[in-house]
Amino acid sequence: MMEENKRVLLGMSGGTDSSVAAMRLLEAGYEVTGVTFRFYELNESTEYLEDARNLAERLGIRHITYDAREVFNKQILEYFVHEYLAGHTPVPCTLCNNRLKWPLLAEIADEMGIFYIATGHYVQKVKLEDTYYITHAVDPDKDQSFFLWGLKQDILSRILLPMGGITKVEARAWAAERGFQKVATKKDSIGVCFCPMDYRNFLKNWLVSNGQILVGNSWPWSAMVKRGRFVDEKGNFIAWHEGYPFYTIGQRRGLGVHLNRPVFVKEINTEKNEVVLSSLSALEKTEMWLKDWNIVNRERILGHSDIIVKIRYRKQENHCTVTITSDNKLHVQLHEPLTAIAPGQAAAFYKDGLLLGGGIIIESR
Ligand SMILES: Nc1ncnc2c1ncn2[C@@H]1O[C@H](COP(=O)(O)OP(=O)(O)OP(=O)(O)O)[C@@H](O)[C@H]1O
Structure with missing residues (x-):
């Protein structure tokens, strides 16, 4: 195990947050090296690379570029498409963070003899009784903890999160005060990068x-993606759809169905290429099962009745009790019914502001 040192490898996307993160780490006395991953280039634009390089030069820090396009294509894009073809709703950002971005940062840092790894994520971390936890950001509108439930102690112990303690407004002001106008005024990125x-x-x-x-x-x-039937819960034809992968459980908008009542996607039947529509109340579930889960500290979560679960980045919090099944799944007993639980999506658990873990939804009832 490498010894702690004052050196940090920062993921620099070229955006406001990781740029301000670089400045904050420097001001805190760290020797910063920036790495920009080439994951996916929307419209083949590489402006982000130039922005990251230029900033690094202006700050006088070392910067490297790492081509991760092939692994991103395999691990994220193929997975994403496969999931929709399986009738699921994938979580590419969660997967990219937990399986690609942070592990790559750790791997490259190891090769360079750098102990700390950092990003511009809006989250904080705390250490309680020798265990590290991710906690919410100070800025509730920017909090990104939902995406990081898969990180384990080997990563958590060495991450620095310079943006967790300030708001986005403060971040922009921080850059502006130091004369970095372009950084201060960059647009927020929205949604999934690709x-x-x-x-x-x-x-x-x-x-x-x-x-x-x-x-x-x-x-x-x-043969899989072709016109099919929207049906009601009894199987009666409602309208035609464009192919089941283009719909998500819980979806209401963009169905192209005009009835005199609101309808939502309740089920996706891949074999029949049918999408079942129903009222919102028919989507209510009280139990779910998770695979590929991670728990930061079992004692704080298993069997407790006051655990909070979130199944969407911006969705409300619900209470639940979590246990492990005999076949090693996580069972989540919801205390109030929850709608729009889609297989493939993530569930993240919290208590007292600590991120306690999460997993991928495989089934709900
Ligand atoms: N291509 C990349 N190369 C290196 N690090 C990256 C890259 N993309 C994202 N990151 C790191 O992950 C963090 C979170 O990324 P995300 O895209 O979710 O957030 P963001 O709010 O758009 O951040 P930013 O303003 O820094 O672009 C970034 O702040 C950055 O540290």
Whole structure:
């Protein structure tokens, strides 16, 4: 195990947050090295690389570029498309953070003999009885803790989070006061980096260029993604849809269905290419099961009745009790019914502001 030193490897995306993070780390006395990952280049734009490089130069810090496009394509894009083809709702940002971004930072830092790793995430961390936890950011509108439930102690023990203690407004002012106007006025990034607005177009384009490789010649993707039936809970035809992968459980908008009552996607039947629509109350569930889970400290979560669970970044918090099943899944007993629980999505657990873990939803009832 490497010894602690005052050196830090910072993930620099070229955006406001990681740029301000670089300045804050420098002012706190760290020797900062910046790394920019090439994950995915929207419209083939590499302006973010230039911005990160220019900032590093102006700050007088070392900067490297790491080409992660191939691994991003395999681990994130292919997974993303596979999940929709399986009728699930994927969580690419969660996966990228937990399996790609932070582990890559740790790996590169190890190679460079750097102990600390950092990002511009809006989260904080605390150490309680020898265990590190992620906690909420000071800025509730920016809090990104929901994405980081998969991090384990080997990573948590060495991460620095210079943005967790300030608000976005303060971050912009911080850059402006120091003469970094471009950093101060950059637009916030929105949504998923490779499809910020609408995943359906991304999915269509991706399948047209890569579908054959992904699904195989024996069962072309075009056989899976085709017009199908919207049905009610009894199986009665309501309207035509564009193909089941273009819908998500809980979805209301963009269905192209006009009835005299609001309807939501309740189920996706991949084999029949059918999408079941219902009232919102029919989507209520009180139990769910998770796979690929991570728990930071079992004693603080298992069997307790006052655990908070979140299933969406911006969605409300619910109370639950968490246990481990005999086949090693997490069972989540919700204390109030929850709607729009989609397989493939993540659930994150909190108590007293500590992020206690999370997992991927496989089933709900
Ligand atoms: N391409 C990248 N290379 C290196 N680090 C990255 C990259 N993309 C994101 N990060 C790191 O992960 C953090 C969170 O990224 P995310 O895209 O969720 O947030 P953001 O609010 O848009 O951040 P920023 O304003 O720094 O772009 C960033 O602050 C940065 O430290």
